[in-house]
Amino acid sequence: MAELHSGGNDTKAGTLTAQQSSADTADLLAGVGALASLVAGSLGLPELLTEVAGFAVRAIPGADGAGVTLLQADQPGDTIEALAASAPFVAEIDHVQYVTLNEGPCITAVQEGRTVRSGFLGGEDMWPLFGPHVSDMGIHSALSLPLLMPGKVIGAINVYAHGKGVFDEHAAGLGELFAKPAAVAVHNAQILSQALALTVQLRAALSVRPVIDQAIGLLRGRSGLSAEDALAQLRAMSQSEHRKMVDIAQSILDEAVRRARARRNRT
Structure with missing residues (x-):
């Protein structure tokens, strides 16, 4: 007792x-x-x-x-x-x-x-x-x-x-x-x-994964890097700029879109 x-x-x-x-x-x-x-x-x-x-x-x-x-x-x-x-x-x-x-x-x-x-x-x-x-x-x-x-x-x-x-x-x-x-x-x-918290984290991870994958694809296309090396480059950029990797990846995609539009406007 x-x-x-x-x-x-x-x-x-x-x-x-x-x-x-x-x-x-x-x-x-x-x-x-x-x-x-x-x-x-x-x-x-x-x-x-x-x-x-x-x-x-x-x-x-x-x-x-x-x-x-x-x-x-x-x-x-x-x-x-x-x-x-x-x-x-x-x-x-x-x-x-x-x-x-x-x-x-x-x-x-x-x-x-x-x-x-x-x-x-x-x-x-x-x-x-x-x-x-x-x-x-x-x-x-x-x-x-x-x-x-x-x-x-x-x-x-x-x-x-x-x-x-x-x-x-x-x-x-x-x-x-x-x-x-x-x-x-x-x-x-x-x-x-x-x-529930894990579910939210997994959903967030699934929502950002396509952005990172597309950025990896762009880096590979530009430089011939392997997928592993392109991912490592994203991580390094994230650490050096103190920004989330998904934000770095989105910046790369946004820049690629701007360049594509600029090329179309010149033709």
């Missing part, structure tokens, strides 16, 4: 009533059901992550706001990047955590692959800079849930509350139950987003 890291009391007085427990479970089931509908939807990755953040607020008792961060494994050092927030104050907190201070519960959750919670951020020893800073903003409780896929962490859900000691073991347990299908939804959305 959740692991406790707090500089102060992180428990709620009293015990959950059966009615409250039933209501919390209903909220969780509603959130999980909403996640299932997202997987089959047509939202882009940023929009889907924003929806996940909103569902987390409703599914986790006591939450005032939530954000979703992803681990960008293709960047140096596996950068953690905040990509969605349910409210402006969440985006502000995450900016402080990732950009300003580079410390906080989500960073710990992602790096260690475990749930992290605190009910007294102002006195939190684990994040001596982040805790007091966020406490001054009126946020005293945090719950960070890693998004786990087999063998790896892909990101985290960060949940915040204004009160102290808000996220007890019950809330953390519900959060962990929510984070499991959330990780699947986010991972599938990532795969789809990457596939």
Whole structure:
């Protein structure tokens, strides 16, 4: 279950009533059901992550706001990047955590692959800079849930509350139950987003290839170069002029058209 890291009391007085427990479970089931509908939807990755953040607020008792961060494994050092927030104050907190201070519960959750919670951020020893800073903003409780896929962490859900000691073991347990299908939804959305980006790149490549091929043909016709040497010449021109190769190729074609028109006008 959740692991406790707090500089102060992180428990709620009293015990959950059966009615409250039933209501919390209903909220969780509603959130999980909403996640299932997202997987089959047509939202882009940023929009889907924003929806996940909103569902987390409703599914986790006591939450005032939530954000979703992803681990960008293709960047140096596996950068953690905040990509969605349910409210402006969440985006502000995450900016402080990732950009300003580079410390906080989500960073710990992602790096260690475990749930992290605190009910007294102002006195939190684990994040001596982040805790007091966020406490001054009126946020005293945090719950960070890693998004786990087999063998790896892909990101985290960060949940915040204004009160102290808000996220007890019950809330953390519900959060962990929510984070499991959330990780699947986010991972599938990532795969789809990457596939769509690759499709766009391939279409772009296919659209520029005829221009490059025609330019290679012109260079070969003028100088007798082989196809490989003509392509190498295009690359060299691109590097020396700091321009895209397709732009160099288009310039060669445009110049050939101008010369052809000039010849026709002289006859």
